[in-house]
Amino acid sequence: MPSVLNTIVVGVASYLALVVLLRVSGKRTLSKWNAFDFVATIALGSTLATALTSADVSLTQGITAFLVIIGLQFAMTFTSVRSTRFKNLIKSTPTLLLHEGRYLENALQRERVAEAEVRAAIRAKGVADIDQVYAVVLETDGSFSVILERGTSNSALDGVTRNARSLS
Template structure:
């Protein structure tokens, strides 16, 4: 079969099967909750790319690779929900970068985040004054969550690394 026709046939079949596998495996497969999920997304894309351009890889090998990646991701996420050790191994914890208007310098250094990045996240949230921010959290997917200082409780910060135990 000519290479272009091979790419078209393999591409259409691989794409349709990949969509079916993703739909069957659930929304989590393509989530971006943490680095582990990101790796799965990249691996699926890389596998599809290889299937499209390589005449050395059969359709069966490509489909097996798709299935293997999704099954491994399912197994690890299934296990991490039931085992704290596995959860700690594959998932990071959100981290407090600013609390009650004060930058958490030690945490920011450890996470390799500078004040300018935190200030940019605050501005993007429409807040002009750092003092008007209750907390900025570095989430497990690398995004910043900015919580305005609105006199509310800290319940949304439960499980965030670096939250002071005595608040007030």
């Protein structure tokens, strides 16, 4: 029974510590903006599971691991916001997959996306005719954005990776 009681005590304390640390560290800690954010989220979950199930890991070690992971994630996002070079090193850019009803084959192949996945994203938006779609973008978090209307000079497509030959 002491091991079960230990799991309960460490579990409650670890969970509360993680919630407090995530609240203090800000919204970006659990966002899905890039690969590093994803890794941090998985690492936090794995650390919590280890702290709960391993008698070899103390509560202090678990909380320290949370602090290290959150600290690294904070340092990465802090640096990437202030350094374009660093941001380009660790973050991907959104990619245009369909433009004015035409699939961009080079982009689909490079991103390893099938046309069926793009059609599914279009259907999820409630659109039946691909010709009604101005653009489909593969976002940095792996989701698809379906854009129905052409932008103006202040376009949401600014910063999206485009294959210039495919658009001409």
